[in-house]
Amino acid sequence: MSIALREGIEIVEDAVPEFEAVGAIQRGLHEFNQSMGGSYDREPVTLLVQDAEGKTLGGLLGLTFWGWLFIDWLWLAPEIRKEGFGGELLKRAEAIARDRGCTNAYTDTFSFQAPHFWETNGYAEFGRLDGMPAGHARVWFKKALTG
Template structure:
């Protein structure tokens, strides 16, 4: 069998499987991993009831100038992305996006929210909006930290 470029292979003798590093995995393999973990998670924690939360801040011409991307599941709001163009920062738009996302989450029965950010991405914004730090990974990236925040809704 020819080895694909960017692939390293080796056997795991105790498990009887081949372990490979693959720079360009086929979509079926990626989907199998995702389906397997989602299935296990739901078996252990119950149905996800995953629903996206998407809020956009648009200019008059319709172009996206920022927004919030997240999802609700297991009674939690997870805020994955919150970004605003530089000209919109400090004008309350971020807080409005966050408040609207939290309202959507409460309507869906969520009682908690969480996010992660970096120390150079205005963690004070989260604190000003009622979020509390509950985890920190210093040196990620070098000279900075990755920070996790949560809030009871």
């Protein structure tokens, strides 16, 4: 189904968009954001926890931009949780971010994904969306990387 709001231009639903369509949206938003906030200077932060055979047992994926560290993913296999790997990943990511001039960090998680881990590591809740998913909440945390 498509809807024309202006002659020759329409809104089209696409359950499996082509890479170019997705890229056009991403590039357009990135260009606008940078025109308003300055260059992103986006750099990935990738830290892996691997066993002796090189199997990945967890890690942290994030990026730095606009003076902030964004932690997108932090996951550990169940058999290595509660052994200090999560805290160490966080410390290393924060050190990388400081080296890149970042002064703050943020992330989001769910209420069933151990939000106390973030609090224990100095992060403070600054937003919550209750009922996402039903019976739980999506929670945002931040931390100053200076002082």
